[in-house]
Amino acid sequence: MTDTARAEILRRIRAAAVPPAPEPPRHYLRHAPGLDPDDREAVLALFAERLEEYGARVLRAPRPAAAVARALTEEGARSLVVPDGLPADWTAGWDGRVRIDRPPLDKAELDATDAVLTGCAAAVADSGTLVLDGGPAQGRRAATLLPDLHVCVVRAEQVHSALPGALARLDPARPLTFVSGPSATADIEMIRVKGVHGPRRLAVVLLD
Template sequence: MNARDTVLSRIRRATADLSGTRTAVPRSYLHHAPTVAPGDREGAVALLVERLEEYGAEVRRTDASGLPAAVTRALQAARSAVVPDGLPEHWTAGWDGELRRDQPPLTHHQLAAVDAVVTTCAVAVAESGTLVLDGGPGQGRRAPTLLPDLHVCVVREDQVVSALPEAMPRLDPRRPLTWISGPSATADIEMIRVRGVHGPRRLAVLIAP
């Protein structure tokens, strides 16, 4: 028996009642956000928008046909943007800035000189206002999502879940997961909030069907 088995066996003994049966651990409260009914997709999307706006992200909802125009508006202050493989080309076709492909991989200095990055995501968690990227098509590797000043992320409504336990079955723990909750920010000892320390200073989220 290794140390892990020893610890788990002690926990099992400690949680068993006098009859020798184990105490049931309630888990129903973990399945969804308390303010969103199971299966309420619109409620989950509305909660995600609320959380992201609380964090200072720019959020726009659009239909599929309006997505290219929404991407163009989100990039209007940028002169250059990096796009990963798998991102639909027509999303950025109407934007007149410089598009850079991350193939071959751009260096950190090159990425730091780019104004923006445009990606999709793997899943979005409404309760915490978190976007999760796993390096799949349209998401690319982690570095391009951390160094440019602006991150434009496209989220499909069917990727939105209300709480974290709903997100976990959709994710592969073997993939490089990046968890993003609003624009990058931190506070010093005097509680002065500073944006852009550990990642993009601006986050624009476009939610589409």
Template sequence: MSSRETVLARIRAAVADLPPDRADIPRRYLRHAPTDSPDDRAAAVALLTERLEEYGAVVHRVGAEELPHAVPRALDDGGARTAVVPAGLPAPWIADWTGTVHEDSPPLPHTALDAVDAVVTACAVAIAESGTLVLDAGPGQGRRAPTLLPDLHVCVVRADQTVSALPEAIGRLDPRRPLTWISGPSATADIEMIRVQGVHGPRRLTVVIVGE
């Protein structure tokens, strides 16, 4: 008997006494990060901040009244002079910025997107445990290309969009929408484990978290 057959035989033996209809089998999946309560928003935001900073992202936590100043400051700190914004991005977020803003409506060609310094977006949900931002192409998020070509991505996250773990996020997302999952600045490593940033997405990520 081959190793494959041995493994399959053990699996069949292990499940042999299970009923054909397994709807009554209890499923107690953990829906949130094991160390946090799903109702503890402050803990989720703190964990998200910690994870993002571990990845090399810059994180600013601000109140709602500070947001119109926080986004321009993030762009200026990143050395951006031009930025692309998707349709539906709240105008006050960038109204005070002195740089040049390009709206991605109609969609800009890739050559134009590659020439701008930054992109500013909102997000659909943020996952604290993995430090992941999820965009679903909704208002203020736009299509995927503008979030991949500019060197700097400034993403605004509301505190109430932050969940502690993946199962909570799945419940908030529509699987029929185009989902982009971002865990820190784009980076990869070659066979010698030399880390290179910006290979398949923005080299720099700044996250502005709004609220507590």
């Protein structure tokens, strides 16, 4: 094959090829649309709104104990598992059975427990998402998936208007779990089924 013929073949291939994909945008939206990220009350209100749209309960309070007790009582929980290191005052207002996940409870014990109480690493207002990374007051992933009710305490300063703000605060080397509302799926015949991948019920105590 002469150089001329080879060049002509390559020219025709290039001409027939699909145009190269454009470069992905690098200027991502850093905040929730139409929301001033410095308006903390608006950010928290959006976070609560998104959670409620998913079917989660939101209790706003200045301190956790009374709100945690209310959430557990109104959801009918009688037993609770908490991660090692969870502040003791978070459960001070509740008179049900509390078990610390130390040593780690087995799967049957977790499944037989009504609820789990944790904190979180960050939260996203725009999507109503909680982010857990196994850090302080969060515990291991299994303990947050098997009980039927998850009560999560979120501090106001942990809530970011959109995902980029939260990602900047997270360690990618940690085991990250993103929770947007109670667990549910409609994979089978478009029938919504709760509790397939985790707790069927979610209550968030949002500390002002």
